[in-house]
Amino acid sequence: MKPLYNFILSAIGATLLSGCASSPDHATAGHDAAAIMPASGGPLLPLPGESLVPAHDPDDGLFMDALSSWLEQNNAPPNTQYEFTRIDLDNDGRREGLVLMQSPHQAWCMEYGCSLFLFRAHDDGFSYLSEISPVRGPLVVAESQTSGWRDLIIHVSGRQNNDARNVALKFNGRGYPSQPASAPGLAMNMLDVTGVKIFP
Numbered sequence: 001m002k003p004l005y006n007f008i009l010s011a012i013g014a015t016l017l018s019g020c021a022s023s024p025d026h027a028t029a030g031h032d033a034a035a036i037m038p039a040s041g042g043p044l045l046p047l048p049g050e051s052l053v054p055a056h057d058p059d060d061g062l063f064m065d066a067l068s069s070w071l072e073q074n075n076a077p078p079n080t081q082y083e084f085t086r087i088d089l090d091n092d093g094r095r096e097g098l099v100l101m102q103s104p105h106q107a108w109c110m111e112y113g114c115s116l117f118l119f120r121a122h123d124d125g126f127s128y129l130s131e132i133s134p135v136r137g138p139l140v141v142a143e144s145q146t147s148g149w150r151d152l153i154i155h156v157s158g159r160q161n162n163d164a165r166n167v168a169l170k171f172n173g174r175g176y177p178s179q180p181a182s183a184p185g186l187a188m189n190m191l192d193v194t195g196v197k198i199f200p
Helices: 060-073
Strands: 008-010 081-087 096-103 113-122 125-135 139-146 149-156 165-169 195-198
Touching: 060 081, 060 096, 060 113, 060 125, 081 195, 096 125, 125 149
Parallel strands: none
Antiparallel strands: 008 125, 081 096, 096 113, 113 125, 139 149, 139 195, 149 165
């Protein structure tokens, strides 16, 4: 499912999630508690060198509300499940939201992986940024940057001719490239990339 437009997702009445930033969250992401929810929660990653989240960083309740609204507006299946994490991609002190879909497979996934949705963080909410598909974890949010945004290192495999390789998806001024398979190979092992591994 490809979103056709960008829009600011404002959260109303943020719900405080249980647990701290280092603990998995199991709160629902939709209005129906049994319908759309994280499959296992995602680790919430701290800003480098920071022990506390800055006051202007929108909290996890706002992200869950924004994601729930976005899924509803894009007609997500009621049994949608996903993993999520948050990390600052553009070094503005606000953690973006990254959501790796899991099920139902026929809605969000294909043979080579599932859709990864990125949401840009603002002071009071989130806006849709990019879809990258297909993706399989793990991937690395690299320390290297393009146009002020951190590069995403993704492993591509299972295509024709066993063309397994790591690729670097670089911000293009509007978002990240949508198809990892079309990106050139990266001459580096993912273990050697300096950054943060997510969705292991």
